[in-house]
Amino acid sequence: MAHRFPALTPEQKKELSDIAQRIVANGKGILAADESVGTMGNRLQRIKVENTEENRRQFREILFTSDNSMSQSIGGVILFHETLYQKDGQGKLFKNILKEKGIVVGIKLDQGAAPLAGTNKESTIQGLDGLSERCAQYKKDGADFGKWRAVLRIADQCPSSLAIQENANALARYASICQQNGLVPIVEPEVIPDGDHDLEHCQYVTEKVLATVYKALNDHHVYLEGTLLKPNMVTAGHACTKKYSPEQVAMATVTALHRTVPAAVPGICFLSGGMSEEDATLNLNAINLCPLPKPWKLSFSYGRALQASALAAWGGKAANKKATQDAFMKRALANCQAAKGQYVHSGSSGSASTQSLFTASYTY
Amino acid sequence: MPHSYSALSAEQKKELSDIALRIVAPGKGILAADESVGSMAKRLSQIGVENTEENRRLYRQVLFSADDRVKKCIGGVIFFHETLYQKDDNGVPFLRTVQDKGIVVGIKVDKGVVPLAGTSGETTTQGLDGLSERCAQYKKDGADFAKWRCVLKISERTPSPLAILENANVLARYASICQQNGIVPIVEPEILPDGDHDLKRCQYVTEKVLAAVYKALSDHHVYLEGTLLKPNMVTPGHACPIKYSPEEIAMATVTALRRTVPPAVPGVTFLSGGQSEEEASLNLNAINRCPLPRPWALTFSYGRALQASALNTWRGQRDNSGAATEEFIKRAEVNGLASQGKYEGSGEDGGAAAQSLYIANHAY
Numbered sequence: 021m022a023h024r025f026p027a028l029t030p031e032q033k034k035e036l037s038d039i040a041q042r043i044v045a046n047g048k049g050i051l052a053a054d055e056s057v058g059t060m061g062n063r064l065q066r067i068k069v070e071n072t073e074e075n076r077r078q079f080r081e082i083l084f085t086s087d088n089s090m091s092q093s094i095g096g097v098i099l100f101h102e103t104l105y106q107k108d109g110q111g112k113l114f115k116n117i118l119k120e121k122g123i124v125v126g127i128k129l130d131q132g133a134a135p136l137a138g139t140n141k142e143s144t145i146q147g148l149d150g151l152s153e154r155c156a157q158y159k160k161d162g163a164d165f166g167k168w169r170a171v172l173r174i175a176d177q178c179p180s181s182l183a184i185q186e187n188a189n190a191l192a193r194y195a196s197i198c199q200q201n202g203l204v205p206i207v208e209p210e211v212i213p214d215g216d217h218d219l220e221h222c223q224y225v226t227e228k229v230l231a232t233v234y235k236a237l238n239d240h241h242v243y244l245e246g247t248l249l250k251p252n253m254v255t256a257g258h259a260c261t262k263k264y265s266p267e268q269v270a271m272a273t274v275t276a277l278h279r280t281v282p283a284a285v286p287g288i289c290f291l292s293g294g295m296s297e298e299d300a301t302l303n304l305n306a307i308n309l310c311p312l313p314k315p316w317k318l319s320f321s322y323g324r325a326l327q328a329s330a331l332a333a334w335g336g337k338a339a340n341k342k343a344t345q346d347a348f349m350k351r352a353l354a355n356c357q358a359a360k361g362q363y364v365h366s367g368s369s370g371s372a373s374t375q376s377l378f379t380a381s382y383t384y
Numbered sequence: 385m386p387h388s389y390s391a392l393s394a395e396q397k398k399e400l401s402d403i404a405l406r407i408v409a410p411g412k413g414i415l416a417a418d419e420s421v422g423s424m425a426k427r428l429s430q431i432g433v434e435n436t437e438e439n440r441r442l443y444r445q446v447l448f449s450a451d452d453r454v455k456k457c458i459g460g461v462i463f464f465h466e467t468l469y470q471k472d473d474n475g476v477p478f479l480r481t482v483q484d485k486g487i488v489v490g491i492k493v494d495k496g497v498v499p500l501a502g503t504s505g506e507t508t509t510q511g512l513d514g515l516s517e518r519c520a521q522y523k524k525d526g527a528d529f530a531k532w533r534c535v536l537k538i539s540e541r542t543p544s545p546l547a548i549l550e551n552a553n554v555l556a557r558y559a560s561i562c563q564q565n566g567i568v569p570i571v572e573p574e575i576l577p578d579g580d581h582d583l584k585r586c587q588y589v590t591e592k593v594l595a596a597v598y599k600a601l602s603d604h605h606v607y608l609e610g611t612l613l614k615p616n617m618v619t620p621g622h623a624c625p626i627k628y629s630p631e632e633i634a635m636a637t638v639t640a641l642r643r644t645v646p647p648a649v650p651g652v653t654f655l656s657g658g659q660s661e662e663e664a665s666l667n668l669n670a671i672n673r674c675p676l677p678r679p680w681a682l683t684f685s686y687g688r689a690l691q692a693s694a695l696n697t698w699r700g701q702r703d704n705s706g707a708a709t710e711e712f713i714k715r716a717e718v719n720g721l722a723s724q725g726k727y728e729g730s731g732e733d734g735g736a737a738a739q740s741l742y743i744a745n746h747a748y
Contacts, residue, residue, distance in 0.1 A: 231602035238595035244643050275648075279608050283679050284642040313647050315679040 027241040028199060036246025037286070039164045039204045043124050043248065044287030047359040048095030049320035050206075051352070052291075053080060053327070054128035054167065056100055063327075069336035077106045079334060079344075083327070084108075084117050086345040093349075093356035096124040098167050098206075098321070104158070115162040126165040126206065127158045129194065133171065142183040145170050145190050148197070155201035165204040167250070167321075168194045174215045174225055174257065184232050192236035199243055206289070206321065208250035209233050213293050215257035219264050223254045223272045230280035244284040250321045251277070253290050253303055266299075266306035273303075274310040274318075283315035290318075292325035300325035301354045301363055308361035319359040326351045391605040392563060400610025401650070403528045403568045407488050407612065408651030411720045412459030413684035414570075416655075417447055417691075418492035418531065420464055427691075433700035441470045446698050446708045447691070448478050452485065453713050457720025460488040462531050462570075462685070468522070479526045490529040490570070491522045493558070497535055506547040509534045512557055519565035529568040531614065531685075532558045537576045538589050538621065548596045556600035563610055570653065570685070572614035573597050577657050579621035583628050587618045587636045594644035608648040614685050615641070617654050617667055630670035637667075638674045638682075647679035654682070656689035661715055662730055664689035665722045672725030683723035690715045 028036070043050065055063060061071040069075055080103055097118055104127060107113050115125045131147035145168065155166065170187035172179040191207050198205035209229050211222065230251065237244065254272040256264055264272075277288060290307075292300040300322055307318050320326075329347035334340050357363040392400070407414065419427060424443075425435040433439055444467050461482050468491060471477050479489055493515065497507035509532065519530065534551035536543040551573060559569035573593050575586065594615065601608065618636040620628055641652060654671075656664040664686060671682050684690075690712060698708035721727040 228602065231599060235595055235599040238591065238644070278679075279646050279648040280602070281646065282643050283645075283647055283677060284639070313679045315647050315677050 027196065028243055028246075032199070032202065033243055033246060035202060036199055036204050036243060039124060040246055040248055040286045043095040043165065043204070044289065044317040044319050045095060046092075047319065047356045048093060049322070049355055049359055050096045050098060050126070050289050051083070051094050051326055052098045052167075052321050052323035053083065053103065054098040054100045054126075055323065056128075057102070063331060064336075067331055067335050073102065075336065076102070078338070079331070080106065080114060081108045082334065082341050082344045083330065083348055084114050086349055088121055090349060090352060091121040091123050093352040094123055096126050096165060098126040098128055098165075099163075100128055104161060104163065119162065124164050125162050126167055127163040127203075128168075129154065129166040129198070130168040136183060136186060139180050139183060140175060140177050142173070142178060142180060143171060144183070144186045148190065148193055151194065151197045152201060155198055155203050159202050163203060165206060165248070166194070166198045167206040167208060169208040169210060169250075172209065172211045172225075172229055174211065174217050174221065179211070179225060179229065184229055188229070188232040188236040191233060192240035192242060195237060195242045195247060196240045199246055204246055204248060205242075206248045206250050207233065207237070208291065210250075210291055210293070211252050213252070213255055213258050216259035216261070217257040218260055218262055219254065219256045219268060219272050222256060223276050226252065226254050226276045227279055230276065234280060234282060244282055245286060247285060249281060249285055249288045249316075250291055251288065252293055253307070255293075258294065266302045267310075269303050270306035270310040271312070273307055274312045274314060277316075278312055278314070281316060285316050287317035287319055289321035292320070292322040295325055297325045297328050297351050298365075301351070301358045302365060304355060305358035305361060305363040308359060317359070320355045322351075322355065326355065391560070392607055392610075396563070396566065397607055397610060399566055400563055400568050400607060403488060404610055404612055404650045407460040407529065407568070408653065408681040408683055409459055410681070411724055412457055413686070413719055413723050414460040414462060414490070414653050415447065415458055415690055415716070416462045416531075416685050416687035417444060417467065418462040418464045418490075419687065420492075420496075421466070427695060428700075431695055431699045437466065439700065440466070442700075442702070443695070443698065444470065444478060445472050446694060446705050447712055448472065448481050449705070450709050450713050450716070454716050455485050455487070457716045458485075458487050459683075460490050460529060462490040462492055462529075463527070464492055468525065468527065483526060488529060489527050490531055491527040492532075493518060493522075493530045493562075494532040500547060500550060503544055503547060504539065504541050506537070506542055506544060507535055508547070508550045508554055512554065512561070515558065515561045516565060519562055519567050523566050527567065529570060529612070530558075530562050531570040531572060533572040533574060533614075535574050535576060536589075536593060538579050538581050538585060543575070543589065543593065548593055552593075552596040552600035555597060556604035556606060559601060559606045559611060560604045563607055568610055568612065569606075570612045570614045571597065571601070572655065574614075574655055574657070575616050577616070577619055577622050580623035580625070581621040582624050582626055583618065583620045583632060583636050586620060587640050590616065590618050590640045591643055594640065598644060598646060608646055609650060611649060613645060613649055613652045614655055615652065616657055617671070619657075619659075619667075622658065630666045631674075633667050634670035634674040635676070637671055638676045638678060641680075642676060642678070645680065649680050651681035651683060653685035656684070656686040659689055661689045661692050665715070665718050665727055666729065668719060669722035669725055669727040672723060681723070684719045686715075686719065690719065
């Protein structure tokens with residue numbers, strides 16, 4: 021380790037850093053609209069809409085052609101490959117519609133899970149082959165950031181050291197390659213909420229995972245100021261019988277982050293996982309009100325938590341366009357407020373929703 | 385890694401965190417008065433004083449008889465074992481004098497460096513054997529924090545991966561053992577300034593070393609909120625022909641820390657290494673004026689940079705004690721100001737000292 025060969029020039033660093041900061045400026049967050057064809061199938065099936073390319077195009081068109089004020093809450097949109105090249109009814113490319121609104125365009129880069137033999141059904145993520153060439157092309161085609169989702173689960177013997185190490189390493193390789201091609205890598209090491217483990221256990225696992233991720237990023241010479249983190253919030257498993265308040269989730273989450281995420285990282289954009297739209301907003305708000313030091317922006321990169329109501333309002337009918345956009349804009353604005361700690365829970369007395377259910381004896 | 389076994393109870397964590405925060409309270413830093421017998425030999429020979437236990441006692445008395453002015457700028461004092469049990473002329477233990485001023489007492493616990501075979505003159509640090517019992521005794525005797533110094537150096541082939549890994553590991557073991565005994569560990573991974581390398585090279589190496597240190601601390605389940613870091617500032621090697629301003633040193637130092645030191649660490653207490661008293665103060669001041677966001681306290685843990693003038697004034701003469709003590713108080717107050725970015729320089733060229741020579745294209 022005696023010699024240093026700069027991975028990036030000062031100009032490259034500045035470009036990456038500027039992009040990252042633009043995405044999370046002023047409470048803005050990310051719309052994760054990068055559902056793969058298969059995943060969109062799940063979403064559309066719920067509202068009884070056929071999973072065709074045209075239907076996928078129509079739904080995304082409605083979202084992206086929302087009022088320009090959308091860019092006050094949405095700093096970036098993650099697209100799936102197909103969507104990057106789709107156009108609206110007038111033949112205008114979606115990516116240009118977004119860019120004209122001042123929104124940064126991102127692209128999902130991973131290519132799904134591959135099993136890790138000898139583990140308890142754990143996996144790593146594929147997509148490194150030819151990734152540099154793909155990144156270069158996406159950059160030419162208008163993308164400025166990438167996203168790669170690694171998945172870890174809590175169960176018997178899980179996550180294993182191998183799973184943590186392997187996923188962290190793949191994330192770091194992906195991040196390094198992105199930066200070489202002018203794309204800001206969003207690093208997503210998701211610890212999924214499946215299971216009956218409690219909040220404490222999720223916090224412990226999240227800390228171990230993030231420590232490994234940041235060691236790997238350092239080993240791979242990744243420029244942290246030109247990255248964003250997309251982690252899970254620290255929550256109890258879905259099947260955990262104990263219930264926790266947003267303040268408890270917030271304290272556990274921020275504690276885990278402040279023990280592992282260097283201040284150089286400009287922004288942390290949480291995934292919503294299986295959370296309801298309102299819970300995702302309430303938790304984000306509580307996170308931004310948490311009294312611990314928070315040197316990074318704490319924002320959102322939501323898929324379902326921004327689109328669930330919009331999807332239901334649309335139901336596959338063009339006539340429902342305005343209702344769909346209204347539903348989406350409402351969540352976008354709510355989450356932008358939450359990213360500044362200014363969200364007031366609608367329909368309830370402000371004081372009740374901010375009342376702390378924090379249990380003093382739960383040391384994080 | 386499926387289960388967590390709490391290394392510390394909630395009460396233990398609170399005690400450690402409180403101690404750490406007291407040491408680095410705003411405007412305060414550490415007096416490193418833990419020179420071993422061998423190190424004191426060097427200091428005393430420079431002023432023509434014999435290295436006897438009595439002379440060492442008389443010298444430390446000069447420092448510890450400082451009046452209440454030090455209360456606002458000294459948060460902790462690191463003792464050598466011998467000194468912890470010495471008394472002043474009136475039979476009052478030094479430890480008690482220091483404690484009575486509200487200053488936290490610390491103890492050097494490492495037992496010096498030993499070579500790493502197969503490397504180019506690199507070392508690790510010993511002292512782990514029986515460390516738990518020693519810590520328990522020191523805690524009973526009044527110490528609340530400890531210090532352990534590891535040493536790395538920059539050259540053609542160093543620091544090697546082995547040296548980085550081994551020293552990080554030994555620091556983490558030491559830290560873990562300290563915390564089990566209610567003692568806040570100061571983690572000191574010093575990269576020596578020997579050599580002709582430039583500022584960038586030192587920054588690169590410092591980032592690699594600190595990333596390894598924090599990964600090791602995470603692996604060893606060390607409670608970061610109950611630790612302090614004592615790193616080198618990022619500086620060029622002594623023999624480097626390029627000169628850098630305090631602002632450049634500050635920017636390189638804070639950048640390196642932002643990329644590696646989690647915000648949970650309450651304070652970073654720099655070592656002064658071979659810097660002069662004034663240099664050490666000006667650099668600390670520039671660090672505290674650096675425009676990058678800094679989530680930890682940034683203060684001093686100085687040996688020579690607090691004592692050089694005092695030592696030189698004392699020269700082994702009782703009659704000089706008062707004047708010598710004044711010299712020490714003066715440096716302590718200056719560094720207290722520097723730790724808040726409020727030091728205006730020694731007055732010779734106050735304006736020039738504050739003038740930024742930061743070179744815009746040195747991308748850190």
